[in-house]
Amino acid sequence: MIDILNDENIVFSILLTARTCLAALVLHCAAGLVLGYYLGKNKGIISGFIDFLVTLPLVFPPVGTGFILLYLLGRNGIIASLTGGAVSPDIIFTEKGVVIAAFIAGLPLVVKPVQSAIEREVLKLAEAARTLGKTELQTFFLVVIPSVKRSLGAGLILAAGRSLGEVGITLMVGGNLIGKTNTVSLEIYNSVMDADFTGAAFLCILLGSISLAVFFSLKKLSAL
Amino acid sequence: MLEINVRKQLGQTLIDVNVQIPSTGITVFYGHSGAGKTSLINMAAGLLTPDEGHISVNGKVFFDSKEKINLPPEQRKCGYIFQDKRLFPYLSVKKNLLFASRKEEKSLGFDETVRLLGIAHLLKRKPVFLSGGEAQRVAIGRALLSNPEIFLMDEPMSSLDSERKDELIPFIGKLPMASGIPVIMVTHSYDEMIRLADYVVVLKGGKAVSCGTVNEVFHKPEKEICPYCSAEFSKKFIVPNRRLRVS
Numbered sequence: 001m002i003d004i005l006n007d008e009n010i011v012f013s014i015l016l017t018a019r020t021c022l023a024a025l026v027l028h029c030a031a032g033l034v035l036g037y038y039l040g041k042n043k044g045i046i047s048g049f050i051d052f053l054v055t056l057p058l059v060f061p062p063v064g065t066g067f068i069l070l071y072l073l074g075r076n077g078i079i080a081s082l083t084g085g086a087v088s089p090d091i092i093f094t095e096k097g098v099v100i101a102a103f104i105a106g107l108p109l110v111v112k113p114v115q116s117a118i119e120r121e122v123l124k125l126a127e128a129a130r131t132l133g134k135t136e137l138q139t140f141f142l143v144v145i146p147s148v149k150r151s152l153g154a155g156l157i158l159a160a161g162r163s164l165g166e167v168g169i170t171l172m173v174g175g176n177l178i179g180k181t182n183t184v185s186l187e188i189y190n191s192v193m194d195a196d197f198t199g200a201a202f203l204c205i206l207l208g209s210i211s212l213a214v215f216f217s218l219k220k221l222s223a224l
Numbered sequence: 225m226l227e228i229n230v231r232k233q234l235g236q237t238l239i240d241v242n243v244q245i246p247s248t249g250i251t252v253f254y255g256h257s258g259a260g261k262t263s264l265i266n267m268a269a270g271l272l273t274p275d276e277g278h279i280s281v282n283g284k285v286f287f288d289s290k291e292k293i294n295l296p297p298e299q300r301k302c303g304y305i306f307q308d309k310r311l312f313p314y315l316s317v318k319k320n321l322l323f324a325s326r327k328e329e330k331s332l333g334f335d336e337t338v339r340l341l342g343i344a345h346l347l348k349r350k351p352v353f354l355s356g357g358e359a360q361r362v363a364i365g366r367a368l369l370s371n372p373e374i375f376l377m378d379e380p381m382s383s384l385d386s387e388r389k390d391e392l393i394p395f396i397g398k399l400p401m402a403s404g405i406p407v408i409m410v411t412h413s414y415d416e417m418i419r420l421a422d423y424v425v426v427l428k429g430g431k432a433v434s435c436g437t438v439n440e441v442f443h444k445p446e447k448e449i450c451p452y453c454s455a456e457f458s459k460k461f462i463v464p465n466r467r468l469r470v471s
Binding site: 124125127128129130131132133134135136142143146147 | 269270271296297298300301302303304306308310312313314323324366367370
């Protein structure tokens with residue numbers, strides 16, 4: 001056990017995964033609320049297209065999603081080509097890429113519950129708040145956020161679990177570079193390839209414990 | 225004076241109404257489901273935008289398609305009481321009442337409102353622990369404390385049993401007098417209309433087919449037939465010596 005914790009790669013992958021999950025959590029919270037509200041409120045062609053993009057990682061193979069991101073955000077990708085190289089996001093095979101992979105993978109799991117709660121009842125409460133003199137921005141903070149907090153919480157827990165276990169998109173965008181972008185999930189794969197089954201088992205137990213914690217958190221949240 | 229002159233295509237129904245409503249007492253929009261009653265008050269509150277027309281309350285223009293004026297709901301000062309109450313479930317009754325908290329001289333105070341509606345004993349409860357009648361009284365109080373210039377009520381008693389209805393009707397009845405704020409109430413119930421209305425607008429298929437005081441629309445011998453459903457009303461339904469507050 002002590003030997004495993006002295007393994008630089010494993011310690012790095014645990015810390016990288018923790019940092020990634022934390023950054024993705026903050027991004028999920030902000031984007032989940034804004035996108036969930038927008039998609040719950042608007043029913044048009046643009047919102048339909050955004051809804052499709054948000055839902056895509058749920059129904060499209062992660063490796064495929066990763067490839068699309070690579071094609072979009074790469075140094076010679078679509079965004080760089082369209083802007084003549086003026087905007088060339090330097091994120092591929094970096095820690096930022098790992099965070100984006102975790103963010104994209106978990107996004108639908110936050111947006112969908114929030115969107116559903118807003119469509120179900122929150123829009124009606126928001127209408128009431130507007131007639132009571134609150135602006136749209138005040139309504140968002142005073143009514144929408146308190147009303148969806150449970151759905152948001154459940155979505156965030158699920159998304160964090162998804163971010164922890166993300167492999168496909170991370171592999172394409174992050175590149176599985178040892179000591180740079182090897183998250184816990186990728187490190188399990190690396191350990192098995194190196195015949196280090198003890199390390200792989202340790203990381204599996206670690207992820208399994210977190211999954212259990214996620215499960216019980218969700219159960220507690222739904223009982224509230 | 226409230227002026228509503230609007231056109232709005234909603235699915236198969238064209239709402240085309242041009243009415244002027246007195247700025248005192250209780251005006252009832254009366255008609256069956258699908259007549260356009262709720263859409264009409266939603267347009268007045270700013271929750272639904274007309275295709276064209278003009279809406280104003282006491283000279284303040286809420287909507288004018290020609291002038292391209294469309295005030296957002298928060299600037300219209302309409303105290304809207306919804307059919308489904310729409311109390312904020314995560315706030316106590318007291319916090320619901322203080323949600324709008326517009327402190328202006330004209331508005332009734334918190335204590336006065338709580339006393340008027342008889343809800344002092346409910347202040348610490350969450351809305352989920354209120355009965356239908358209690359919740360609707362809290363909704364009225366919340367709208368009252370937002371210092372509205374007009375009350376809009378969308379079938380406020382439709383989900384209540386007759387006992388709760390009898391409990392709520394006196395509160396609504398004394399509201400214009402106690403607060404000095406006119407009420408527009410939507411209902412399909414003849415009983416509610418006859419007990420509360422000073423002025424009636426009868427709606428059918430998106431059009432205003434008749435309007436006037438209750439006496440003018442229903443009580444004159446030549447108008448004892450309901451203009452909406454053609455039912456004949458006998459005198460026993462009519463509140464005797466009802467004092468009309470609208471001339």
